[in-house]
Amino acid sequence: MSNPHVIPFSTTLHVRDTCLCLHVQRAARALARRFDAALRPLGLTNGQFSLMMSLNRPQPAPMGSVATLLDMDRTTLTAALKPLQRRGLVHVVADPKDARSRLLTLTPEGMAVLAAAVPIWTATHAQVDEGLGEGGPQRLRGDLSNIR
Structure with a gap:
């Protein structure tokens, strides 16, 4: 009697070789490690760099707009801000127009x-x-932006 819940190993190989999600995740982890290593002397991760860069604006950034830009929920963003706040790199204040909202700014440090x-x-x-070769970076960015 055959087991109907057995997936052939050939299916595993097919998924390994063709799954876009798997390949993008692997590439993202490799890129994250590379940028983490490069930014380590400053005590930053690539995620912290991106978060801080998103705050580099002329006016304080509303938490909601930063969360949207980084495609994070507010809880995850709040957790990501904590180490930057502890280091004195980011300042979080209540929005004077709406005390329920928070405004984010980079400190001078x-x-x-x-x-x-x-x-x-x-x-x-x-x-x-x-x-990535000639044309590769722009094409890759374009292709990735089409995935939503």
Whole structure:
């Protein structure tokens, strides 16, 4: 009697070789490790760099707009902000127009760390782009933005 719940190993190989989600996740983890290593001397992760960069604006950033930009829920964003707040890199205040809302800004120390991180990010990004070949980076960004 055969087991109807047995999936053939050939299916596993097919998923391994063709699953876009798997390949994007693997690439994302590899990129995250690369940028984490590059930013480690500043005590930042790639996620913290992205979060701080999203706060680099002329006016304080509403938490909702930052969460939307980073495609995070507010709870995850709040947790991500905590270590940056503890280091004195980010300031979170109640919105004077709506005390339930929060406004996020980089502190002067945060701006200094971000300014030191940008050349590291730029050099690392150039290496990644170079590895993708001519036209690869722009095409990849375009293709990924089509997935929503």
